[in-house]
Amino acid sequence: QLYKMIDSSVMGDVKWQSFDVKYSGPRPQHDVPGWMSAGYEVWYRDPLKISHWMLANPDYNGEIDYCAKQEFTPDGQRRLKDFMSGDWAWSQSSKIATDPNTHGSTFVPVILGSDKTTVSVGTGHNEYYPLYMMLGNHHNNVRRAHRNAVAVIGFLAIPKSKSLFYKDDVKFRKFRRQLFHVSISRILRSLKPGMTIPEVTLCADGAFRRVIYGLGPYIADYPEQALLACIVQGWCPKCTARRGSLEGDGINIRRWCEHTEALVESLDLGTLWDEYGIVGDIVVCISFLLL
Template structure:
C-alpha cells in the first residue's frame, strides 16, 4: 500500500476512535515503518548440507550408495534466540524450574513445562557446575513426523523437524504463536524394492537420520556447556545453558531414535507379552555396556538392541548410536515423549476403538445393516459438531 494511502487509512481510523477517546496504533506511515524496522524478530535463513554413503562399495553397487542426500535446516540457535526474544512472550516465560503446591492440601501441581521434575533435575546438574551456576536453563523441545503431501504437489514425502523451548508456557506453545518453529527437513533415502530390505540400506537409513540431527543441532552444542548471553522478550539479558529436552515422536520414530528392535519398549526392557513385569529402565550407560559385552543374538533377543552385521565375512558388526550421545546431559531413553495425535487420538481412538466398533457391528448386524448404522453415527457426529459452532443450536440441521 502506498504511503499516502496508509496515511489516509490512519486518518479514518483516528476519526472513528474520537468518540471513544482512543488513538490508532500508528500516527503516520513513518511511525508504522519505524515500528516494523525496530522489530527484532525475523526469518532465519535456510541452509543445507549433503550426506553420502562412505562405506565400501561393491563393483555394481545399488544406486543409493552413490546418491547425495540433502538436508535443509535453519540455525536452531538463532531460532531459539528469536523465541526467547519475542516481546509477546515476555510475561509468559519461566526463567527457572519451580515446584508448585496447592495451598489448602499441599498437593503438588503440574502445569507448565518448567514445573516438572525433569527440568528441576537438569537445573540441579547445571547448578553443580561452577562455570554454569546461576544460568537460565533453556530446554530444547524437538518433534518430527514423516508425512505425505498430495494436494497440488503430487505424492511428495516430507520429513519436517520442529523445535520449541520449555521456558515458554504451554498455552502459548499450543496456540501456535511462533513458539513452535520449523527447524529443518530430514533426508529420506529411497531405493528399489530389490535393495529395500538390504541390511546395509536399513543401517544407512538409521545412520543418516542420526547424522542429520547431529548436523542440524550442532550450533546449540557449545551453549550446553558454556553459558551464552541472550536477550529476552522483557528486554533483559541473561546467561543461558541449553539442554536437549523431550523429543516428541510416534512409536515408529521412537524405535528409530532409540535404536531398538521393533515391538520393544523404548523406555524399559519389558517384553511386549509381559509389560507388567518388573524390569530395568533403559539408560545410555547400560546400553553402551551391553553393546560392548554381548553378542548380536543376545542383544537382539534379550534386550531389543539393534546390532547389525555389515560384512559378508561375518566378522564386522555395527551398532548405530543415538544422536543424543554426542550432547551433554542427554539420554534419549529419558527424553522420548509420546505423540499425542498419533499414539493417543489416532492410535487409541481411531485405529483401535473405531476399528473394533466397526468389526463388532459387521459381525452382529451384518454388512448391509452395519453400513446403515455407520451412516447414522456419522450424521449424529456432524450434527453435534455443527450445533456446537452455531449460535442458535435449535435451528441447526444435520449436514448430509
C-alpha cells in the same frame, strides 16, 4: 515465490541451509544399488538462532519461565502445569546450580519433534519429514495459540530404494538409521557449546541472562521412538521389556545410556538384537527423553 514468502516470515532472517549426506561404506563390485551412490539433501535452520529469537520475542513477556518452579495448591497438593514445573526441569536446573561454572544460569530446554508427512494437494503425493523445535520455558498456552513458539527447523531426507530387494536389505536399513542420527546431530551442533558454557542472551523482558541449553523431550510416535532409541521394532524404547510382554510381565529395567553402552561393549550384535532389542551398530551422538 513460496520461498520468498517463507523468508519474509517473523523468523525469516534465520536462513535455510543445506548439507548432503552420502553412503561411505563398502560397495559391491557389480550392480551397485542406487541408494549407495545417491546424495541425500537435508535442509535446516540454525536452532541456536531460532532459540535466540524465541527467547527475545517481547510478545512472550510474562509467559516465559526463567527458572524451574514448583507450584502447590492451598491444600498442599503439587500442581504440574507448564514444562518448567516438572521434575526433570527441576533436576536439570539443580545440576546447573551446583556447578560453579554454570551457577545462576537459566536452563533452556530444547524440545524437538518430527513426523513424516505426505502432502497430496497439488504436490503429487510428496513426502516430507519436518523437524520441529520449541523451548520448554514458554507457558503451555503460548505453544497452543499459534504464536510462533513452535518452529520448523529442518526437513530430513527420506532415502528410498526402487528395488524391493534392497528395501529390506540390512545395509540399506542401517544406512537409513545412521542417516537420521547424523542429520539430527549435524542440525543441532550449534547448540552444543551452550550446553556446557553459559551464553549471554537477550530475553523477552529486555534483560540479558546467562543461559544453558539442554536437549529435552523428543515428541514422536512409536516407529520414530524406536529409531531414536536404536531399538528393534516391537521392543519398548524406555525399558527392556520384550516383544509380547510390554504389559509389565517379567523383570524389566529402564534403559539408560551407561547400561546400553556396557552391553554394546560386551556383547555381539546378534545377542544385542535378540536378547535386549538393541540395534548395536548405529553411532548415536545425542540422547533425548522420549515422549
